[in-house]
Amino acid sequence: MMTKPFGKNGDMSDLVSSLGWLEEEEDGSSQDGDESPEMRGHHGLIHSCTELGSEDMDEEEEEEVDGDDIGPNGENAPKRRGPKKKKMTKARQERFRARRVKANARERSRMHGLNDALESLRRVMPCYSKTQKLSKIETLRLAHNYIWALSEVLESGQSPESHGFMEMLCKGLSQPTSNLVAGCLQLGPSPMMLNKLEDKCGGPGVGGMGGQAGHPLSYPSPGLPSPPYGSLEASHLLHMKGFKGPVYDNPSSNECSSGTPPYDGPLTPPLSISGNFALKQEPSPRESERNFTPHPGHHAHYLLSHHYPTSTTGGLPGGPQSHPLFQASRYELPLDVAYDSFTPSHLVTSQMGSI
DNA sequence: TAGGCCATCTGGTCCT
DNA sequence: AGGACCAGATGGCCTA
Numbered sequence: 194m195m196t197k198p199f200g201k202n203g204d205m206s207d208l209v210s211s212l213g214w215l216e217e218e219e220d221g222s223s224q225d226g227d228e229s230p231e232m233r234g235h236h237g238l239i240h241s242c243t244e245l246g247s248e249d250m251d252e253e254e255e256e257e258v259d260g261d262d263i264g265p266n267g268e269n270a271p272k273r274r275g276p277k278k279k280k281m282t283k284a285r286q287e288r289f290r291a292r293r294v295k296a297n298a299r300e301r302s303r304m305h306g307l308n309d310a311l312e313s314l315r316r317v318m319p320c321y322s323k324t325q326k327l328s329k330i331e332t333l334r335l336a337h338n339y340i341w342a343l344s345e346v347l348e349s350g351q352s353p354e355s356h357g358f359m360e361m362l363c364k365g366l367s368q369p370t371s372n373l374v375a376g377c378l379q380l381g382p383s384p385m386m387l388n389k390l391e392d393k394c395g396g397p398g399v400g401g402m403g404g405q406a407g408h409p410l411s412y413p414s415p416g417l418p419s420p421p422y423g424s425l426e427a428s429h430l431l432h433m434k435g436f437k438g439p440v441y442d443n444p445s446s447n448e449c450s451s452g453t454p455p456y457d458g459p460l461t462p463p464l465s466i467s468g469n470f471a472l473k474q475e476p477s478p479r480e481s482e483r484n485f486t487p488h489p490g491h492h493a494h495y496l497l498s499h500h501y502p503t504s505t506t507g508g509l510p511g512g513p514q515s516h517p518l519f520q521a522s523r524y525e526l527p528l529d530v531a532y533d534s535f536t537p538s539h540l541v542t543s544q545m546g547s548i
Numbered sequence: 549t550a551g552g553c554c555a556t557c558t559g560g561t562c563c564t
Numbered sequence: 565a566g567g568a569c570c571a572g573a574t575g576g577c578c579t580a
Contacts, residue, residue, distance in 0.1 A: 292566090293557085293558080295566095295567095296557090296558085296559095296566095296567085297556075297557060297558080299567070299568080300556080300557075300558085300568090300569090301555085301556070301557090303568075303569080304555075304556080308554095308555095328552085328553060328554090329553080329554085330553090
């Protein structure tokens with residue numbers, strides 16, 4: 194439970210009055226700027242109070258605000274310490290309010306943008322449910338785990354159906370979220386999901402395969418519960434169906450490298466990661482220090498042979514081997530990544546910055 | 549009802 | 565000076 198230093202009602206008024214706030218509220222200037230219905234409680238009052246008491250201390254038209262140390266119930270409130278508060282003129286109050294209202298609007302807009310980005314992230318997570326939305330913190334944790342797990346898959350050839358993959362995904366997640374992820378990964382693609390994938394991959398502007406349903410990941414597990422579990426969102430892999438070929442020879446072709454292009458769709462995590470690997474000639478000595486058994490390319494083969502068959506209709510132009518998932522298995526970490534603290538996310542961020 | 553999550557307001561700080 | 569970013573504070577909503 195979040196600790197609330199002040200009660201919702203009543204006890205706050207003592208503080209407010211002791212700070213000499215009430216006089217401003219009386220003249221009505223405290224309400225005019227808060228067009229937002231979310232302007233709740235006393236919080237804003239306190240901030241405004243402190244602001245009024247500090248910002249304009251060097252202004253003319255000083256006016257003492259003493260004499261109102263009596264609480265709303267008539268009791269004596271403790272005297273306010275520090276410099277005496279000066280009353281603002283109407284004009285100053287209006288200016289201040291206008292500035293504050295503008296800043297609030299910007300902040301709202303900024304947070305909405307942040308939430309939009311978070312929602313985009315949710316949609317490319319391995320489990321996405323409109324009905325059971327992941328919380329912000331869980332979304333970030335799952336994203337971290339997901340990148341990590343995918344990298345492990347690339348490096349080790351571990352199957353995404355394995356228990357280990359699930360464990361990596363669920364590491365540090367709350368029990369409900371873990372259950373959600375587990376449910377998602379064990380559910381076979383539902384007809385609804387297939388439709389969704391069809392929409393995503395075949396829809397206009399997605400770079401899909403002409404409306405072909407594609408090859409959604411299959412996690413056969415008949416008889417498992419349906420919702421509230423979300424559905425397995427395999428689109429993060431299916432997105433790559435639009436992949437035109439390896440990008441390693443031309444790093445600038447990677448979206449991530451061309452400044453900050455407008456985000457108009459889910460990214461393809463393997464592309465983002467693999468495009469930044471350095472070409473590996475020999476197995477890295479560090480690789481042997483890993484805890485997993487390296488089977489380079491195994492999983493890439495598995496995935497790609499299942500989902501990117503070499504065909505003229507739906508396969509990758511150069512066969513599975515041309516896919517970044519496969520290619521990436523031949524790449525290794527940059528040497529400047531601190532190995533102790535290695536996680537795939539470190540790799541991504543450190544390399545992204547160097548593009 | 550406690551606890552978790554969220555949206556919002558706010559003041560401070562840094563940057564352009 | 566103004567905007568972006570951040571963290572703290574607060575109240576509302578929802579759920580176990």
